[in-house]
Amino acid sequence: MDSIVALAKRRGFIFQSSEIYGGFNGFFDYGPLGSELKKNIRDCWWADMVRRRDDIVGLESSIIMHPKVWEASGHVAGFTDPLVDCKVSKQRYRADQLFFSPVVVTGADGVAQTIGYVSALESEKTAADLQAAAETMKRKKAVQGTLAPVVVKDFTEAREDEYALIPSPATGEPGSLTAPRSFNMMFQTNVGAMTDASSVAYLRPETAQGMFVDFKNVVDTGRVKLPFGIAQIGKSFRNEITPRNFIFRSREFEQMEMEYFIHEDADWAKCHQDWIEWCKNWLLSIGLPESHLSLYAHPKEKLAFYSKGTVDIMFQYPFGVQELWGIAARGNYDLGQHAQASGKPQELFDEATKKKFVPHVIEPAVGVDRILLAVLCAGYAEEDVKDEKGNVEKRTVLRLSPRIAPVKVAVLPLLKNKEALTDRAKALYKKLQRRYAVFYDEAGAIGRRYRRQDEIGTPWCVTIDFDTIEKDGTFTLRERDTMTQKRITEADLFALLDEQVY
């Protein structure tokens, strides 16, 4: 993971936000290559999800919406994390990331005695930390007997009488932690000239509500009929207390969500399954390896009461298998909530049964940043390769699909100081540039130039050499992954790009 973060910084994919001011936790900037990669991911999704389908239309709703939207959706009341304050240090912790255990010692008389509590923040070795702390406590308190293994719970599982006994991670002393209280993860602001309760508004924590709130507008203007979907790409914001894993969990992120509306009597389970398939195939189409993907069906007892089922497509990141794409069958909960809160019916008329009904919805929701991180992680490799002289050297390669690679082709004249070569190379470069993101590079040995392109994921390099200008006009096409080279005509190069890039 460290090498991926380092490459992302070194080659201008991803920077910390506001780095010259020490960075800003949970926010990231995408540099020259990162912004191209991100745009390509968005554009591929939009092309496949919206433009190439007859049943899905696009939407761009505002980030700040009427606050009643978030009351109706349940986010004002329920989109919360449990937080615990340390009254002494003024530190604040997520209760579900603050772990504790009683320290139990069994004496020679066989009586088990709780001699205190230990606490630790979530990490890869929380249990070991707690056990070590328990041993230290037993030693310090000079208690005789056998120390029991720690029983790890998080603070949301603590009993009320335990709050005052659990030490604050900041001070190491008990008595300063408060009971957990709900902390809303929506960023709040004020709209208009007044700064009071009447003007409170929120940055959307998801793009999905835009599709529900605009449902009737789309139906009335969009010439759509069931089943159909509304798709949106856009920024969302969540005030995560502990942003982590690079761009995986940040406070500002970009979502690609689609709400697929179906008849209330439709076979939702089949539709759900179809969308899981579609999403998985789409991930394969942008180059994620099947070996890194798995499915996770949320257990029934953990679903919201209105949910019919949620399946996550999981991706094997270096820091663990994590959710990439959630595909939720949400019934008609959202439209129903907005109908009730707004007083505006969100119904369609069934010509067959002559009855009105509220459509149900299947929602595939994925984060652009998470996909981008996944393609970087899956594509990154360090390999031993032989150079022209047979010496083994290391090459760093980013195996990005041609569909999303920030640069599609690098155009390289064999020599910098031969005008015939550079002129021909520049002419090809200009021609390619009209349609594709391409790069022209004449600096350094050809092998080094290949390596530079390997590292940023450029699928092909085209070298203009003396055969090009003196013989048949063909170029050397060098392929990133296999490092094989072959001669290719200009027409075949354009055909290759046309086939592979779109």
Add this chain to the structure above:
Amino acid sequence: MDSIVALAKRRGFIFQSSEIYGGFNGFFDYGPLGSELKKNIRDCWWADMVRRRDDIVGLESSIIMHPKVWEASGHVAGFTDPLVDCKVSKQRYRADQLFFSPVVVTGADGVAQTIGYVSALESEKTAADLQAAAETMKRKKAVQGTLAPVVVKDFTEAREDEYALIPSPATGEPGSLTAPRSFNMMFQTNVGAMTDASSVAYLRPETAQGMFVDFKNVVDTGRVKLPFGIAQIGKSFRNEITPRNFIFRSREFEQMEMEYFIHEDADWAKCHQDWIEWCKNWLLSIGLPESHLSLYAHPKEKLAFYSKGTVDIMFQYPFGVQELWGIAARGNYDLGQHAQASGKPQELFDEATKKKFVPHVIEPAVGVDRILLAVLCAGYAEEDVKDEKGNVEKRTVLRLSPRIAPVKVAVLPLLKNKEALTDRAKALYKKLQRRYAVFYDEAGAIGRRYRRQDEIGTPWCVTIDFDTIEKDGTFTLRERDTMTQKRITEADLFALLDEQVY
């Protein structure tokens, strides 16, 4: 303007945000056609500004940045509007939109007497409103003499002793208006678990600061050399007190900004001029008519102290000639400010003079929403045309450039119930869909189908008729603006699109 707003709603270009909740002032949603149009404008700009140029790279910085960014940029102190409160009604006004005049009557004795003050909010007839109010006051107070014409000033020009004399527009009575005070237009929020002064952050009011703050990161990773630019497209937010003119002045909007860095000794005036030309040509390339464009050079005395000059490309909207694209020569003010505030030098090294220097910058900044409104306004027309039977009927047409039109081609089988026609039409539709946003329509008379496409700006309709399937395979290509029809082969259709769309 009303017809444009109505069309935008009716055909799913633009909706009020949160319309089912009564709307949310200053926020808008883009529907199925609007989101395509907006994406096309963005994509054209990105292609021309970034991908097709060798000297400009892209960036996507976060919307929420470190608050110190906005201290250094001057926005925390200076990005303000003057506001006036009415203490009785609790209404709040922008001081520069609240107008007043003393009411002066000259008696028979030749002595001029101020009998009171009148006020009015900014409108198209502010002066007339004030004059009428002055006449009413003279009549009510039964003052004899000649009423002088009103002298219109806004509240920022009022003397301190006048504040208490100017009537509140809400109550009509003087004495309740406060002195103007500065109101910061940045939306404020809190980041992290604490909600206090230490956690205040802002939604960016412009994307430009991202380019300055990431300047060194781009220089260190991007293989750029002077002159070069950093370009960004993204949302910005301003808490406008009086959003107006539809999407022209809203609270959430999208910017396309580019910072072009040049040597401190470079000919900035020429570079400035070149960018004005470039921007104007770009607007022409997406179909804005030259007749609607003009230039406005900001007068020297109104420029910020660091500014070398600003020229706005103005567009003739239905509500007046307004700023569309600002091209500012900002010297090295911004990099200098961030160097000072962050303690990190923002310098480049000049190999020739062996000296370090802070680059200067030319900044072309334009709003996507303003361009979108401009193309709708310039493209909208209602025309009298003759139908097949020679009857005159009205057609509404949106003359959008093929580069940005939401639908490029509509594919229409002549008849709905002839499978040979619909099969051929669908096959063409599917083939086009791989590359372009296209529409398939088989419902209704062909004339009506043309009209539907005219109204949403589709440049071409292709009709599959019996000649297509029985004779030479050609289609009827019907052109939106001229309404002319000609036969075309599939290959020529693709060539036409390839030439016109990109």
